[in-house]
Amino acid sequence: MRPFSWRFFRLWQRNRDVFFRLWHSEGAGAIIEPVLVLLAFGMGMGAFISNTAELGGQRYIEFLAPGIIVAYAMFAASFECTYGSYFRMEHHYTFDAILATPLNVEDITAGEIFWGATRAFMTGCVILVIAAIFQLVSSPWALLIPLVAGMAGLMFASIALFVTSIVPAIYTFNFFFTLFVTPMFLLSGVFFPLSGFPEIIQKLSWIAPLTPVARLARGLFQGEFEISMLLALGIIVVWTVVFFSITLVTMRRRLTK
């Protein structure tokens, strides 16, 4: 494994420029969906949920909000570093062009991952603001949620770019999303507390990297702290370090032959 340098920032800048040039076609859609899901489920389904003791006494929509923020942070980073990176790599040959400059493969890899994390961070900021407008935010600790979204972004971008570095074709991403991303969206404690599941499933669900993220975000959102949040933080860091490192190697393998 070779290290990356500060030059990764050049690729990050490139992606940022493209995003803000085309944000109305890409960015707007990425925000509308989570807000719709939050309001539709939160208000529509929330009206039928009376067992709020399991939710810590809060309304369902307040329970749901932090989960939606981090879940869509996951989507933002995952889409950016699968389809987005793949198009740049295989269809537009953007990375080939950049490799002829002082940037190396590791700079490109890090630039893509940090950009994916940035997308997640921005998603987190926007949904949090919208949640605040709907008066769902009560604790000042919630201000840290975009940071959690950014960290989750770093982790999911690393995982996504790892997948991108090994897929034979763009269709392979279907497996990644249907077998990994969507199950996490549904089963990592975003929509309902994991306490409804048998104990063994509850423990197993911590293998899915969205579970610790949702745990951490929910704690901050409510301003309540538990020891399991430190564990959650630790799990996120480990996933990130492992996949970031592996991806530095697999991207070099893919891009230099």
Added chain:
Amino acid sequence: MAIIKTINLTKKFKDLTAVDNISLEIEDGECYGLLGPNGAGKTTLIRMLTAVSPVTSGDIWVMGKDLKKHPREVKAMLGVVPQTDNLDEDLTVIQNLRTFARYFAIPKEIARQRSMEILHAIRLEEKKDSAIDELSGGMKRRLLIGRGLVNDPKIIILDEPSIGLDPQARYVVWQKLRELKSEGVTQLLCTQNMEEAARLCDRVAIINQGKIIDIDTPRGFVARYMPTQVWEIDLVSGEREKVINELESRQLEYEEFSGIIHVFPKDNQLTEGLPGLARPATLEDVFFKLTGRTLAE
């Protein structure tokens, strides 16, 4: 001193040796041509010279720096014009140049100025804010060349710079390359176009199957391998036997290929009375002689 030097450079893929022990020296300010058929190893050689592809064995020195040890420094000194269009389609024409300048850590103000100068030089000022997919093939190629000049390189490496262009666009590209040469920019030009090599290159290396077969000036090649004139006979049905018999009886050296016979008469040999036409010998004749006429792939 050689500005680019390769020593026993070799690149192996699984069971294929794409570049086989190539040693070459490119002098400061010259236009050096790499001429070879498809699969000869030209692009692989370029990919190694630009630090994109790791070498299997051997060394590369660029402006006195060891590429293996200082890939970033070497890449910072090179301009690269690839064969495949890899302009950044998400950015406009001017953004392509300025974003590229940023990869080279060129300060913003200098990058802005330099980008405008380049657009002027490649005659794309009016397309400054156009999207890439609004450009014609010739414009894209000019922009690719312009992009390769963003870091004001001492050396520019071009892979088939005029492939797929119409004659007008090709002349514009050649003109630009001649200007660069007069400014003292060293050029490594990969091409399959004999006319391009003959017009632009000071020296040409003919490579085939990963090996350098010979190196000379375009004129030197023709003088060494060819008579002044080549006699070309387009075979019409029924005449073949007769023509061959005549050539054999005059003991002329000839080659038959795709219904055309090329005759290479020695100085004292007569071609009078033969059907066909005489034409000056070209680099293409040499190329075929050295790399063979059969398809390698």
